[in-house]
Amino acid sequence: MITIEQWNGQTDDIEALARVLHGCVHGGASVGFVLPHPMAEARRFWRDTIQPQVTGGGRVVLFARRETQIVGTGSLVIDTPANQPHRAEVSKLLVHPDHRRQGIARALMTALEGHARTINRRLLTLDTRSGDTAEPLYVSLGFQVAGRIPGYCMDPTGARFESTTYMFKPL
Template identity: 40%
Template sequence: MNAEMKIEQLTSIEAHLNELSDLLVQVVDDGASIGFLPPMKRSEAIDYWSSAMNPDVILLVAKLRGKIAGSVQLHLCSKQNGGHRAEIAKLMTHTGYRRNGIGRSLMLGAEKRATQEGRTLLVLDTREGDPSNSLYTSLGYIQAGRIPDYAQSANGEFHPTIFYYKNNLG
């Protein structure tokens, strides 16, 4: 991990709303498949972040020189039969900071927090062919399946998604 990088958990959005919204707009407009289509309006990003936090969401951010360079969410399962699992969601790294270990550091931070929360199983999905597939497999995530035509891109094309899991954390 870059010595200047810090992984922090945010417990409220207000003080970081502008930076988080800028990050979301930037990665969506760059083509990230995280539930939104480009071009993304800033107001959409603000609306998203304004409602993103709840007791079952742990939000981690990577800061470089005090600025948010990436984020990831850990969604804790609140179902009675799912207290051992969580989902990794919306891993984002600002394009200006990519290839610096930010995504890997955020994932490791999410895994650590999952373990602290007593979670032993993590699940996630990502568009087939995206660079994140290599990151997840390098971290020991196992491909569980592929669903064709899962996500639509801005040009109307449909793309498959790959589901991954990592078991026996901690």
């Protein structure tokens, strides 16, 4: 059974969250990192980048737990400019490769949408690697393609540039 919980920035969860990120990058996910991607870099990302945003109120992080193990995560960036208080950005939807194809990403996205509604956000935006397996998931959840940017980022191996697809969903 999977449960979805909100992370309050507790330091003792950083190792488990770092394992999810590390596994995803090593599994080919294009989420801002290139190989080699040591665990220390994944820990630093959660500790130095995400944790301060969570404790500062600019980001909401949800995670999926199977029994005692954190197996996936996703977040809403809610620290938006003054003229965009109605919007949130979905960021870093990650499911560890050992736990994919079990509805975890869908459950996380549904929970993120629900949370966005509770804080009066009426528009979600996100970007994903064009052609990635996540793109059809987002479409099935009602997201629409706003456009694609070619050569947006390097693939995880650093060998080539890939396009990204920007998407949105009115709530």
